[in-house]
Amino acid sequence: MVRVTDMTHGRPIRLILxxxxxxxxxxxxQQLYTIVDTIIIGRGVGMQALASIGAADWINWLVxxxxxxxxxxxxxxAAQEFGAGAYDRLRRVLAMIVKLSCWFGIAVTIISLLxxxxxxxxLHTDPAVFxxxxxxxYVQFGGSLIIIAYNMAAxxxxxxxxxxxxxxxxxxxxxANIALDLLFVMGFGWGIFGASFATVLAQLIxxxxxxxxxxxxxxxxxxxxxxxxxPAILLHLCRLGIPxxxxxxxxxxxxxxxxxxxxxxGVVFVAGYTAANKLYGILESASVxxxxxxxxxxxxxxxxxxxxxxxxxxxxxxxxxxxxxxAIVTAMLLAGKPLLGxxxxxxxxxxxxxxxxxxxxxMVLMAFLFALFMLQAYRSSLQGLxxxxxxxxxxxxxxxxxxxxxxxxxxxxxxxxxxFAEGAAWVCAAALNLxxxxxxxxxxxxxxxx
Numbered sequence: 001m002v003r004v005t006d007m008t009h010g011r012p013i014r015l016i017l018x019x020x021x022x023x024x025x026x027x028x029x030q031q032l033y034t035i036v037d038t039i040i041i042g043r044g045v046g047m048q049a050l051a052s053i054g055a056a057d058w059i060n061w062l063v064x065x066x067x068x069x070x071x072x073x074x075x076x077x078a079a080q081e082f083g084a085g086a087y088d089r090l091r092r093v094l095a096m097i098v099k100l101s102c103w104f105g106i107a108v109t110i111i112s113l114l115x116x117x118x119x120x121x122x123l124h125t126d127p128a129v130f131x132x133x134x135x136x137x138y139v140q141f142g143g144s145l146i147i148i149a150y151n152m153a154a155x156x157x158x159x160x161x162x163x164x165x166x167x168x169x170x171x172x173x174x175x176a177n178i179a180l181d182l183l184f185v186m187g188f189g190w191g192i193f194g195a196s197f198a199t200v201l202a203q204l205i206x207x208x209x210x211x212x213x214x215x216x217x218x219x220x221x222x223x224x225x226x227x228x229x230x231p232a233i234l235l236h237l238c239r240l241g242i243p244x245x246x247x248x249x250x251x252x253x254x255x256x257x258x259x260x261x262x263x264x265x266g267v268v269f270v271a272g273y274t275a276a277n278k279l280y281g282i283l284e285s286a287s288v289x290x291x292x293x294x295x296x297x298x299x300x301x302x303x304x305x306x307x308x309x310x311x312x313x314x315x316x317x318x319x320x321x322x323x324x325x326x327a328i329v330t331a332m333l334l335a336g337k338p339l340l341g342x343x344x345x346x347x348x349x350x351x352x353x354x355x356x357x358x359x360x361x362x363m364v365l366m367a368f369l370f371a372l373f374m375l376q377a378y379r380s381s382l383q384g385l386x387x388x389x390x391x392x393x394x395x396x397x398x399x400x401x402x403x404x405x406x407x408x409x410x411x412x413x414x415x416x417x418x419x420f421a422e423g424a425a426w427v428c429a430a431a432l433n434l435x436x437x438x439x440x441x442x443x444x445x446x447x448x449x450x
Contacts, residue, residue, distance in 0.1 A: 005163075007161055012315075016297060016320060020290050022163040027285035028282050029174040040181050048129060049192055053192065055120070059133075068151050068248060070101070070104055071155040073245060074155065075155035077093050078160065079303065084304060090220065091220060092230055094156065096234050109144040116134055150169075150206045153207055157210060159299060160220075168209065169207075172205060173203065177199060184198050243388040243392040244383060247391055247394070247395030250392075254403045257403040268353050272358040273361055276361040280365055287373045287375075287376040288376060290373065293317070295383055298313065298382075307448040322373075325370045332362060364420060364422075368424075379433045382440075387436070387440060398426070402425040
């Protein structure tokens with residue numbers, strides 16, 4: 001039985017926590033895609049192959065986060081219609097989401113494949129890792145339609161209040177990914193190609209499981225009439241999805257400049273930085289989950305015109321964010337170094353130096369972690385309420401801050417200056433969204449009561 005959650009009733013802190021916990025666990029399993037790839041590549045193929053994946057990271061995220069942003073923005077309208085109980089309109093919205101996702105997926109596939117070599121060249125990718133990075137990206141971008149299909153289905157389920165189905169889908173896909181990694185990389189000897197191909201196939205499994213759950217919801221069974229192109233709904237979806245997708249893509253453009261700087265520091269430095277980033281991908285799961293929860297919570301309550309629950313929701317997520325930040329930082333102070341050691345073979349030359357780089361970067365990330373939680377909370381709340389302008393502009397500000405810090409700080413404090421680029425970007429974007437939220441929330445609530 002597929003379970004959806006009406007977030008217009010009940011204690012906000014309980015709703016947000018219970019909704020977020022499956023998403024956190026699901027995000028952890030989703031990160032296993034890249035972590036298993038990294039461990040198997042780093043230990044089974046070598047540090048140079050690990051650096052190849054690291055050199056491809058930001059380019060990969062440029063497309064992946066853009067696709068996630070588009071689908072997340074599209075699903076906001078679904079959350080609002082669900083909160084309003086307008087199921088006839090909800091079905092039309094879902095049909096238009098599928099159409100737009102297909103169109104975006106095809107366009108992204110073509111464009112991204114054409115840009116792989118130029119982007120790697122633009123980032124001054126080391127010739128020693130260029131070929132591996134190119135292979136990794138060709139496979140990932142070739143599967144863009146699969147990736148957007150999964151993200152579309154998962155985003156819709158989340159906005160309907162179902163955070164469990166994406167969890168089960170990711171768990172199943174993660175185990176499949178591990179098995180396929182071992183088969184393709186260790187068994188067939190396919191190296192980076194095998195690891196990347198396994199990730200795409202795992203995403204296909206996740207999509208099929210989410211699709212099965214959506215088809216079981218009686219109020220979203222689409223009819224032929226629902227598929228008739230509705231320009232008004234398409235335009236509304238574009239107003240929500242395009243800014244969110246651009247916001248996510250702009251964030252990664254700053255990261256690409258950061259990657260260009262990193263590539264100049266050598267393979268050992270890039271390998272250590274990559275190892276820390278893979279572990280950080282798990283650590284940010286809580287903040288991302290709270291962000292998804294607030295998009296659904298605010299979207300449903302905006303649709304239901306339930307203004308009284310808005311303030312309670314933001315207070316609840318801030319309390320939860322403070323608690324989770326404290327727990328994560330404590331855990332990394334105690335166990336960060338052993339966990340980072342999983343990514344690097346101690347027998348390989350330069351592994352100790354790479355581990356030192358990884359641990360130093362991880363500690364800098366921990367110092368700024370609460371800013372990331374605040375950024376996710378306020379930006380996602382604004383998006384759920386239909387406020388797209390400042391969240392998009394904050395992505396631009398985040399890009400500029402990440403670029404500026406990466407280019408300037410190493411001049412004054414050495415190579416470790418690049419470690420502060422992420423934290424500076426989070427603080428800047430969080431401040432923008434927080435200020436705008438409190439400037440706009442009064443008018444938003446008044447509009448909801450009309």
